[in-house]
Amino acid sequence: MTLSVGVIGLGVMGAEHLRLLREESTGVRVAAICDADTERARLLAQDSVVLDDPMALISSDNVDAIVIASPDATHADLALACVSAGKPALCEKPLATSAAEALRVVDAEVAIGRRLLQGGYMRRFDPAYVEMKQVADSGRIGATVILHNVHRNAAAPEWFTGPMSVTNSFVHEIDISRWLLGSELVSAIVHAAPGGDPLLITMETDRGEIVSTEVFMNAHYGYHVHAQLVGRAGTVQMAQPSLTLTNGNRHHGHGYPENWVPRFRDAYRLQMNDWVRSVVSGQPVGASAWDGYVATAVAEQVVTALQTATKTKLFLGARPELYA
Numbered sequence: 001m002t003l004s005v006g007v008i009g010l011g012v013m014g015a016e017h018l019r020l021l022r023e024e025s026t027g028v029r030v031a032a033i034c035d036a037d038t039e040r041a042r043l044l045a046q047d048s049v050v051l052d053d054p055m056a057l058i059s060s061d062n063v064d065a066i067v068i069a070s071p072d073a074t075h076a077d078l079a080l081a082c083v084s085a086g087k088p089a090l091c092e093k094p095l096a097t098s099a100a101e102a103l104r105v106v107d108a109e110v111a112i113g114r115r116l117l118q119g120g121y122m123r124r125f126d127p128a129y130v131e132m133k134q135v136a137d138s139g140r141i142g143a144t145v146i147l148h149n150v151h152r153n154a155a156a157p158e159w160f161t162g163p164m165s166v167t168n169s170f171v172h173e174i175d176i177s178r179w180l181l182g183s184e185l186v187s188a189i190v191h192a193a194p195g196g197d198p199l200l201i202t203m204e205t206d207r208g209e210i211v212s213t214e215v216f217m218n219a220h221y222g223y224h225v226h227a228q229l230v231g232r233a234g235t236v237q238m239a240q241p242s243l244t245l246t247n248g249n250r251h252h253g254h255g256y257p258e259n260w261v262p263r264f265r266d267a268y269r270l271q272m273n274d275w276v277r278s279v280v281s282g283q284p285v286g287a288s289a290w291d292g293y294v295a296t297a298v299a300e301q302v303v304t305a306l307q308t309a310t311k312t313k314l315f316l317g318a319r320p321e322l323y324a
């Protein structure tokens with residue numbers, strides 16, 4: 001069976017997902033694509049049908065499953081439309097721009113009693129994070145006490161507005177910290193440098209671990225994500241920002257990519273391959289709609305913690321049985 005996929009949104013991430021589906025996935029074809037910029041869609045069309053309306057793509061009989069990579073504010077409505085059409089979707093993060101909207105998506109899945117949505121939290125597929133989790137889970141570093149995260153962008157994307165360093169970028173650390181530690185986040189305090197960038201966000205988990213994250217949107221030197229997990233008997237951390245060392249201009253060392261696409265290329269590919277397999281098998285993998293709700297809800301409360309500059313107790317709704 002060949003799975004027919006539709007892709008909504010063809011910006012940086014949508015174009016990469018389209019490439020992965022066409023060039024690095026098996027058992028799948030891209031039946032339809034859609035972007036607010038119809039010219040951009042036409043240029044990427046190849047043998048896919050170009051549609052103007054994302055809702056028409058979701059309901060098309062020629063589309064079995066959907067990749068949502070349109071702007072953040074559109075994700076929740078499109079995810080809801082996929083659930084009501086009974087079609088699986090890989091939805092880029094964040095699932096929604098508010099906790100209330102994210103909860104509507106969760107409620108829709110709960111109402112039909114099926115998990116159809118996978119959140120695009122691709123770090124769960126990154127070989128370095130996967131190895132860190134294996135080391136932590138093996139007990140080799142003892143009980144985990146601190147997770148240090150660094151999340152630096154060379155420059156904030158031009159579409160960044162307001163608190164997106166939290167709601168669009170830091171959501172990755174919310175998700176990956178919960179996944180790595182297997183704990184829930186219970187409090188947050190945020191320190192902002194003058195001008196609001198970088199941020200230093202310190203959270204505590206329900207098992208007393210401390211999670212520190214520097215989110216620096218304009219670090220200039222390149223895109224750099226790093227993590228170190230500290231246990232009572234050892235530590236595990238990412239070894240390198242790149243796979244090779246270069247010499248030039250009287251300098252020897254690692255290079256940094258421009259943005260997240262080259263850094264997480266393997267993660268995006270593995271995520272896409274697993275998503276396609278999971279749609280065919282009906283066995284969900286990766287971040288669920290519930291994980292998407294948690295990331296958005298915690299981000300919303302971290303934005304409040306940023307504004308109040310005080311330690312904020314985090315709260316979540318009750319996790320439905322579907323996500324046990």
Ligand code: ISE
Pocket residue numbers: 153157168169170172260
């Ligand atoms: C971007 O939207 C992503 O999802 C990247 O993974 C993240 O590192 C970057 O900060 C975001 O802006």
